[in-house]
Amino acid sequence: MSIRVCLAGATGWAGSALARAIAEAEDIALVAAVGRTQAGRTLGDVLGEPRLGAPIYATAAEALAAQPCDVFFEYTKPDVAKANILAALGQGAHVVVGTSGLSDADYAAIASAAEQQGRAVLAVGNFALTVVMLQKFAEMAAKYIPQWEIIDYAYDGKRDAPSGTVRELAARLGKVRDSELTVPLENTQGVAETRGARMSGSQVHALRLPSYTISTEIIFGMPDQRLSIRHDSGSSAEPYVDGALLAIRKVGTLSGLRRGLDTVLDLG
The missing domain is CATH 3.30.360.10 (Dihydrodipicolinate Reductase; domain 2)
Incomplete structure (x- = not known):
């Protein structure tokens, strides 16, 4: 069964590269996207990728209410990221965080929520x-x-x-x-x-x-x-794609808050 993903920031620089990679993946399905300026359209229409039929919602709360997902991928901005993460945990989803700018206090609150919900949050400052x-x-x-x-x-x-x-x-x-x-x-x-x-x-x-x-x-x-x-880093988002896909596949095997991609890599 495919891992159902809701991608917040799906039309952005890094999010769009990840969305296109998900379209190629056989074990991951993009079921919803969050993008305020493109809300109401399908992601495939915006990105020119017909295999991406996920609807775009204006907010994470709307997307989570409409489309159940296994993993919520946060790729937006620090001023909304914490609320998005907590909303996803409240809906029973695991979370991968690619948004930068969250403080240690933010992560303390996120860790507490993840423990209460029995879900995992994998926060990665950089997927390269x-x-x-x-x-x-x-x-x-x-x-x-x-x-x-x-x-x-x-x-x-x-x-x-x-x-x-x-x-x-x-x-x-x-x-x-x-x-x-x-x-x-x-x-x-x-x-x-x-x-x-x-x-x-x-x-x-x-x-x-x-x-x-x-x-x-x-x-x-x-x-x-x-x-x-x-x-x-260069100008392309491609270096981050493989790490982001790995995080999606691995987050469901974790519990609580983990920080860093190395927590799901075998580095000895």
Whole structure:
């Protein structure tokens, strides 16, 4: 039996690429889509893909009420994502989150709701395999190198800062240890804000400039040596598709809140 999916943000940059991939999948069926500006149409008409007959609804609540689904895929914006996720859990669906910008407090509330409903939420800051590798390598390095800083690069129109990728990376490193600061922030001379924001024990700097899509760099430093690990995204959404499909197939085997695609990968 196919996994029934409701895709919120189905007409967006990443959502449309995922929708087209679902059309090719034999074990996944897209039963509903959420897209405010295209509500009332079918997704196939909007994307030019006749195999996608799912109706588009203006809100997640409308889609969930009209079309039962096994997995709700959240690919919209941070100002509506939390409400969408909680609504999906309330309807008995598992949830995959690809939207960035949700806070740790948001995820605490989501985790509680998932436990109460007996459902799973798989939150992935970035579905690209190279990002998964960056996260794992950074966790390994943090065990041995006590000082690092994270740089978050994105296009000038991206409103959330830092990106979901960087939030997830900082949270992971915080479970290893807090980064050490030779000069405590409160002892900084000049403008302390130029040292970045302290997030989960890491210093984070966010750049928003034209020519970037999404890039993440973490720099580790020791006396007379330095290690840089960096991921760069291109202009296509294709690198995220395989990871997103994997998340859809795996989320139903989980329980509670999981963060990171590596939680469903065998990385040893």
